[in-house]
Amino acid sequence: MNKGEKKTDLFSWSIATLLISLAGIMPAVLGASSSTQSTTGFANITKNVAIGLSSDLASGIGFINLDINTADNNATAGTTGANGNFNASSNTTFWVTINDTTNTYVDMCTKDNQSFTLAGSATTLENGNFTWQADTVGTPVLPNVTNSHAFATSYDTSNLIANNVDTGVYYMRFWLDVQDGQETGSYYTQVSIQAKENSTTCGS
Amino acid sequence: MTSKNRLLFSILRLKGLVIGLFILVLSFYSVNSGTIGVGLSYNREALKIDEFHKGCVDYGIYNPFDTDINATVEPSDPLKPYLTYKNPEVVFPEKLKGPIDKKVITLCFKPKIIRLPYFKLGIKSIFNEETPLKGFFNSTNWIFQIPFMPTTIKGTIVASQVKPEGTAGGTGATVNLGVGAPLELVIGRKIYFFMFLFSVVVIIILIVAFFKRRQLKLLYLKKTGKTEEQKREKMRQLQEQMKKMQEQQDKLQQQVEETDKKEQGENNA
Numbered sequence: 001m002n003k004g005e006k007k008t009d010l011f012s013w014s015i016a017t018l019l020i021s022l023a024g025i026m027p028a029v030l031g032a033s034s035s036t037q038s039t040t041g042f043a044n045i046t047k048n049v050a051i052g053l054s055s056d057l058a059s060g061i062g063f064i065n066l067d068i069n070t071a072d073n074n075a076t077a078g079t080t081g082a083n084g085n086f087n088a089s090s091n092t093t094f095w096v097t098i099n100d101t102t103n104t105y106v107d108m109c110t111k112d113n114q115s116f117t118l119a120g121s122a123t124t125l126e127n128g129n130f131t132w133q134a135d136t137v138g139t140p141v142l143p144n145v146t147n148s149h150a151f152a153t154s155y156d157t158s159n160l161i162a163n164n165v166d167t168g169v170y171y172m173r174f175w176l177d178v179q180d181g182q183e184t185g186s187y188y189t190q191v192s193i194q195a196k197e198n199s200t201t202c203g204s
Numbered sequence: 205m206t207s208k209n210r211l212l213f214s215i216l217r218l219k220g221l222v223i224g225l226f227i228l229v230l231s232f233y234s235v236n237s238g239t240i241g242v243g244l245s246y247n248r249e250a251l252k253i254d255e256f257h258k259g260c261v262d263y264g265i266y267n268p269f270d271t272d273i274n275a276t277v278e279p280s281d282p283l284k285p286y287l288t289y290k291n292p293e294v295v296f297p298e299k300l301k302g303p304i305d306k307k308v309i310t311l312c313f314k315p316k317i318i319r320l321p322y323f324k325l326g327i328k329s330i331f332n333e334e335t336p337l338k339g340f341f342n343s344t345n346w347i348f349q350i351p352f353m354p355t356t357i358k359g360t361i362v363a364s365q366v367k368p369e370g371t372a373g374g375t376g377a378t379v380n381l382g383v384g385a386p387l388e389l390v391i392g393r394k395i396y397f398f399m400f401l402f403s404v405v406v407i408i409i410l411i412v413a414f415f416k417r418r419q420l421k422l423l424y425l426k427k428t429g430k431t432e433e434q435k436r437e438k439m440r441q442l443q444e445q446m447k448k449m450q451e452q453q454d455k456l457q458q459q460v461e462e463t464d465k466k467e468q469g470e471n472n473a
Contacts, residue, residue, distance in 0.1 A: 044247055048303045049383045052241025052269045062376035099268045101243060101302050116375065187375045196360065196384035203360065
């Protein structure tokens with residue numbers, strides 16, 4: 001290729017680049033000068049989710065005066081409840097309710113933040129000993145210890161308190177096993193209950 | 205049935221109705237009174253932000269239950285590093301009110317795609333927040349991504365009751381309630397970054413092509429054992445030889461012509 005041919009080639013490329021650039025700009029330029037009238041469509045979709053705890057459940061899950069080497073000790077309302085968490089009809093007073101303002105289907109899950117831990121110490125009562133069960137039946141409302149689920153430190157997405165619901169009251173019970181040789185004292189943990197739109201996973 | 209019996213029957217029926225109503229009211233009251241909870245109202249599940257830009261989402265907190273609470277919203281761990289402030293606002297939503305009477309909390313996010321250690325050190329030193337060296341290489345603060353592809357970070361925004369810590373008495377667990385809304389941060393990259401990247405790539409290709417061409421040329425000459433200069437010299441020599449040969453040929457031609465003329469003259473004489 002001689003010098004003359006090279007120059008022609010370069011010129012051709014420059015013209016091509018310029019045309020391509022103009023092609024990109026043209027629609028915007030033409031659009032600005034067009035006389036099309038338009039209006040804006042607007043849609044705002046809002047989701048609401050509201051859940052509440054019974055005052056007994058909100059006051060805490062307590063286990064009072066437990067003996068060593070005992071299984072399935074029933075929880076009391078808070079740490080001062082004397083008669084367990086049962087009302088006059090022997091039904092549990094631990095429940096979670098979905099408020100009727102909820103307009104989307106939700107899953108409800110639970111977890112704890114750590115194993116029961118002795119105050120001011122590293123001694124624990126392992127999570128396998130702390131179990132829960134929820135009853136989706138309205139009444140009678142006594143979830144059974146059989147097939148109860150052990151707590152874990154991440155949301156249990158296999159065993160849900162409620163699955164794909166937008167209404168209802170869900171009754172709960174909690175149990176604690178105390179192994180032989182467990183150190184005496186008061187143990188603590190923190191239980192979380194979360195409701196989340198069922199298309200997504202709890203806690204994710 | 206006598207009128208006395210009829211009256212007794214009516215009283216008993218009324219009594220049954222009253223007891224039934226009482227049980228109904230009691231059961232309703234037992235579920236709807238003394239309930240502590242929170243409601244979350246949201247209308248965004250994804251937020252697109254350009255890198256180094258701020259984007260915000262509004263969340264409405266309401267309390268349809270009969271107990272007063274303080275509440276807040278908090279992002280889950282994957283979203284936390286991009287929140288522009290550490291402690292979201294705490295609100296007091298009026299009890300027994302629906303989503304219309306919600307209190308709005310705005311959460312803002314600002315993603316920094318590649319946070320350089322010295323940059324982080326600078327910020328932390330200025331505000332004296334933490335030990336500068338702590339968490340420098342914490343992977344949650346870094347995003348490595350393929351150019352042109354937006355990065356998506358999925359998480360949950362949780363509305364919960366704010367309550368005092370701790371329990372009193374024997375062994376037990378405090379119970380926290382949360383209502384979660386999904387949120388995806390879609391982080392886009394600015395066009396000038398791509399232009400810069402594209403320019404860098406083109407320059408690299410040109411440099412590589414230039415050196416490659418020279419290398420190939422050198423390799424060819426090495427193979428043939430000749431340099432360009434040597435070739436030119438050889439050509440010049442050949443041209444000179446050809447010129448000399450031409451001159452000799454001309455000379456010989458001239459001699460032949462002269463000899464022919466001489467012979468012709470002698471013959472004529």
